[in-house]
Amino acid sequence: RSGRHVTLPVYPVLIRSGAVSPEPTDTAAAEPEPDLALGEVLADRYEVIARLGRGGMGTVYRVRDRELDEDIALKLLHLDLAAAVDDPRTRLRAEVRLARRVSHPNVCRVHDLGQHAGRMFVTMELVSGDSLGAVLRQVRAGAAPFRLERSVDIVVQLCAGLAAAHRAGVLHRDVKPDNAIVEPGRVVLTDFGVAALSTSRHLDARGRRT
Numbered sequence: 001r002s003g004r005h006v007t008l009p010v011y012p013v014l015i016r017s018g019a020v021s022p023e024p025t026d027t028a029a030a031e032p033e034p035d036l037a038l039g040e041v042l043a044d045r046y047e048v049i050a051r052l053g054r055g056g057m058g059t060v061y062r063v064r065d066r067e068l069d070e071d072i073a074l075k076l077l078h079l080d081l082a083a084a085v086d087d088p089r090t091r092l093r094a095e096v097r098l099a100r101r102v103s104h105p106n107v108c109r110v111h112d113l114g115q116h117a118g119r120m121f122v123t124m125e126l127v128s129g130d131s132l133g134a135v136l137r138q139v140r141a142g143a144a145p146f147r148l149e150r151s152v153d154i155v156v157q158l159c160a161g162l163a164a165a166h167r168a169g170v171l172h173r174d175v176k177p178d179n180a181i182v183e184p185g186r187v188v189l190t191d192f193g194v195a196a197l198s199t200s201r202h203l204d205a206r207g208r209r210t
């Protein structure tokens with residue numbers, strides 16, 4: 001009903017409150033790695049324009065792709081992730097290969113992976129908006145709650161993105177509010193091909209579980 005307001009419930013699949021919005025910081029982690037300098041160029045191609053957020057997996061930057069002359073998002077992974085798994089580049093390459101199979105309006109498109117100063121990074125679609133986690137925290141802090149129709153629309157779009165991934169044989173494995181970006185008229189799941197690095201230690205070079 002148009003007059004009703006509800007607070008969007010956090011279902012089990014969305015526990016643990018992208019691509020391009022800030023993630024919760026791991027308070028148990030060591031001192032944060034220094035940010036890249038504005039104007040710094042990675043892989044002779046990606047020029048840093050702004051830092052968008054830092055989380056438990058890495059730091060996200062808005063960068064300019066000099067080759068294609070467009071802005072994209074770049075997630076520079078933390079050094080401790082590389083130490084967490086054997087041959088992390090092979091693992092991440094397998095995950096990105098799988099993630100690139102998913103093409104859907106509600107899934108953030110993963111472009112490529114690379115390396116800079118010994119650290120891996122993933123480039124992806126730049127999505128404007130706040131994370132669903134940030135929006136929910138604003139609601140809990142007293143902001144106007146979602147209308148029922150908006151709540152349902154968000155859930156439907158998230159499910160549509162996950163369904164597209166599952167049809168392609170891809171599991172996200174880290175669906176949470178901070179991995180969903182809310183922009184006008186669209187909700188986008190992020191971190192396909194990135195989040196799995198922290199949980200998957202048994203993938204071969206083709207992305208098959210061993």
